[in-house]
Amino acid sequence: MTTTHPSPGSGGTGPGPGGPAVDVRGLRKSYGAKRAVDGIDLRVERGEIFAVLGPNGAGKTTTVEILEGFRHRDAGEVRVLGEDPQTAGRAWRSRLGVVLQDSRDQAELTVAELVRHFATFYPRPRDPDEVIDAVGLREKARTRTRQLSGGQRRRLDVALGIVGRPELLFLDEPTTGFDPQARRSFWALVRSLREDGTTILLTTHYLDEAAHLADRAAVVRAGRVVALDAPDRLGGPAARRPVVRWLDGGVRRSERTDSPTALVASLAARLAGPDGEVPGLEVVRPSLEDVYLELIGEPAAGADPDPAAPTRPAPADARTPDGPRAVVPEEARP
Numbered sequence: 217m218t219t220t221h222p223s224p225g226s227g228g229t230g231p232g233p234g235g236p237a238v239d240v241r242g243l244r245k246s247y248g249a250k251r252a253v254d255g256i257d258l259r260v261e262r263g264e265i266f267a268v269l270g271p272n273g274a275g276k277t278t279t280v281e282i283l284e285g286f287r288h289r290d291a292g293e294v295r296v297l298g299e300d301p302q303t304a305g306r307a308w309r310s311r312l313g314v315v316l317q318d319s320r321d322q323a324e325l326t327v328a329e330l331v332r333h334f335a336t337f338y339p340r341p342r343d344p345d346e347v348i349d350a351v352g353l354r355e356k357a358r359t360r361t362r363q364l365s366g367g368q369r370r371r372l373d374v375a376l377g378i379v380g381r382p383e384l385l386f387l388d389e390p391t392t393g394f395d396p397q398a399r400r401s402f403w404a405l406v407r408s409l410r411e412d413g414t415t416i417l418l419t420t421h422y423l424d425e426a427a428h429l430a431d432r433a434a435v436v437r438a439g440r441v442v443a444l445d446a447p448d449r450l451g452g453p454a455a456r457r458p459v460v461r462w463l464d465g466g467v468r469r470s471e472r473t474d475s476p477t478a479l480v481a482s483l484a485a486r487l488a489g490p491d492g493e494v495p496g497l498e499v500v501r502p503s504l505e506d507v508y509l510e511l512i513g514e515p516a517a518g519a520d521p522d523p524a525a526p527t528r529p530a531p532a533d534a535r536t537p538d539g540p541r542a543v544v545p546e547e548a549r550p
């Protein structure tokens with residue numbers, strides 16, 4: 217379940233100062249001996265949808281919670297909408313929309329009551345009924361939030377995240393638990409927010425979500441950014457080189473090549489049987505998932521090792537909770 221935390225205050229009344237929405241340099245954060253974030257640099261431009269990808273424990277949530285002002289960093293420079301989240305006040309907070317991964321509250325209120333209640337925290341809220349429509353909850357407007365399904369609750373969280381008309385919206389794994397149709401309509405909603413000028417920083421484990429939504433994506437592994445680019449360019453051209461696979465005397469062979477046609481022609485001349493076919497011939501262009509798995513050091517099943525690929529990292533360790541992951545600063549509580 218997810219909860220959106222309100223960001224009351226007096227801001228949100230106009231565009232913030234120029235410059236990137238998020239600018240992070242040399243960010244570090246440890247929990248005891250565990251380095252969760254180990255020197256992250258990234259910049260999110262205003263008006264873009266930026267995805268942060270990475271395996272469990274890579275440091276995504278820690279990074280995002282620092283950007284949201286919910287966690288303190290050990291080192292590095294951070295600017296979010298031009299301010300340092302550690303010292304920024306209510307006006308800054310009201311310019312953010314935050315949709316966290318876990319928690320629930322206000323279970324006895326109906327959807328409409330809760331969205332209207334959150335709208336009162338902001339100086340220039342969206343119309344609550346329009347927001348409820350936009351997230352596809354019109355039918356559930358009079359339902360108590362405790363009676364919503366997981367996917368419906370997630371949509372409600374998004375409604376609460378956008379009702380304040382944020383300049384920057386953080387979405388932490390927003391479509392977990394959605395059915396395929398709900399995901400598609402949620403993606404359309406996120407795109408329409410971008411068209412309204414909202415900057416969106418999204419963490420997701422769904423690569424198709426990043427491919428459909430993100431203008432750019434960063435892949436984080438063991439607390440560092442290992443790639444940052446448009447989803448269809450992540451990993452660089454070498455990572456997208458097609459792989460030709462075939463059987464040679466019953467032995468499986470493969471080769472990455474920039475000229476698959478020439479390779480297939482030479483294989484055909486050498487190995488084609490009486491039917492004119494090369495046994496087991498396939499030409500495969502690596503998908504975003506293949507590229508991602510290589511970047512995080514987990515080659516896809518059946519993938520061919522690429523000498524240019526990053527070395528395999530130590531496995532990401534399990535979370536060691538030390539209390540609530542996301543706390544709402546006093547000043548942001550209703």
Ligand SMILES: Nc1ncnc2c1ncn2[C@@H]1O[C@H](COP(=O)(O)OP(=O)(O)OP(=O)(O)O)[C@@H](O)[C@H]1O
Pocket residue numbers: 247250251252270271272273274275276277278279532533534535536537538539541
């Ligand atoms: N409150 C905490 N106390 C101690 N260690 C923590 C805490 N929060 C996170 N960690 C550790 O820091 C590392 C990074 O965790 P983080 O939650 O930032 O990763 P993540 O990339 O968001 O993972 P996931 O995809 O599972 O949400 C992990 O090793 C995790 O166990």
